[in-house]
Amino acid sequence: MKSSRLLSILLLLQTRGRMTAAQLAAELEVSVRTVYRDVEALHTAGVPLYGDAGHRGGYELLAGFRTRLTGLSAGEAEALFLTALPGPAADLGLGPALAGARLKLRAALPPGLRAQADRMSRRFHLDAPGWYAEDDAVPFLPAVAEAVWRGRVLAVRYRRWTEPTDVGRRLEPYGLVLKAGRWYVVAARPGGSGPRTYRVDQILELTVTGEEFDVPDDFDLSAYWQAHQRDFHARLHRGEALVRLSPRGVARLTGAAARAAATTGTDEPDGWTRAVLPVESPDHAHDQFLALGTDVEVLAPDELRTRLAETARAVAERYAAGA
Structure with a gap:
């Protein structure tokens, strides 16, 4: 050790x-x-x-001194082959470079480590995107990556959710993040208050300018992204709903709702569970609980319960009319 x-x-x-x-x-x-x-x-x-x-x-x-003791352990060699993601590397225009690096690394390993690394590659495959997510078209990703690497200001036309949707921006790109198969660029606006997060697939037009910039010495991309995720989740679930869930309903919950049911849930005599679940918005909560069908009963807030009842009556009337 x-x-x-x-x-x-x-x-x-x-x-x-x-x-x-x-x-x-x-x-x-x-x-x-x-x-x-x-x-x-x-x-x-x-x-x-x-x-x-x-x-x-x-x-x-001492200047000029370099050690040659750079041999890899078995675990380090396996980890290097395991962390190679050909899909994202191809997105960045580095597919051939990654393949060449893997080939050279494999050739440099002793026979024993080479066999272990090959076994790791055969036994594990990393695929970042979710099952139901379409691959985003990111034609400007290589240009963004080049601007990140060279410290060049970007002039972009960007599509956002709020009006006006299509806006022009000048961005100083600090770094790129791949999250669940989707690329984000963390960038600041010249003279702005600090970095923000932009989806690369929402860039409609892009020009790499000749203007240079320096990333602040105290900026840490990993720390920024962790803070960004915490803030995102804090803003995501701003409301709560009191519900009753059947055993099947509890089993169908995922993510924050499943965690909330596990921590706030109490058993009722009929085998159902009463719990307080986080909700993002009235519209999202309506669709979320409607998808659970008869496996959930919303007790509060009253507005959400009333809206679900109205939707259920409308659905029943539509199917009754067609009978």
Whole structure:
């Protein structure tokens, strides 16, 4: 374990340059004291590693020093082959590059690791989109990716949900995110208040300008996306509905509704479950509960219960008229 950690310190410093003990400790998930001991062990082994104290201090390898101890463990080789997603790579225009990289990596592995990596590829296949989602047309994705990489401002015509639907925007693209088979670009507007999220498939026209920009040093794409998801879910379910569910109805719930039923549900004498479920909007709640048919009874709010009753009467009258 320690030898693996020492190698990780060497590779981190080799790829990232100067790092503090605190940064190394956070990266390796160990204490700062452990990093101090590991650095001392590297010194003893003759590694040209030096450190500076102070606010701008940290550890750094002597200029020109590079380690050749870059061999992969079995788990690392398997993970690299498992994380390759040919679909998204093709979307970005990197399909041939990914295939070439996999071929070169496979050829460089020792026979034992090569066999394990091949077995991983045969046993696991990653397919990100959902079953019922149509593939989005993203003709501008390679251009967006290039602008992200080169730090170029985009001039786009973008389709949004609110009026006016089609708007012009100048965007500074900070990064790309693939979520459930759909591509999003996180971008700021020049002079704006901060980054926002845009669906790449909703870009109608795009021009990559010659204007350059710099991504703020404190911007973390992963942290931004996690915060964006938390905010999305907080805004998604703004209401609640008190319902009764049959056992079949409980089994048909998914996502947030299923979790709410598990935490708020109470059993009733007739075998049904009374629970408080989150709802997005009156329209969505109406369609959601209507789809459960006779396996649900909405008790509150009264407006939703009344609307469902009106829909049920209209459906009954339509089928009665055709009988």
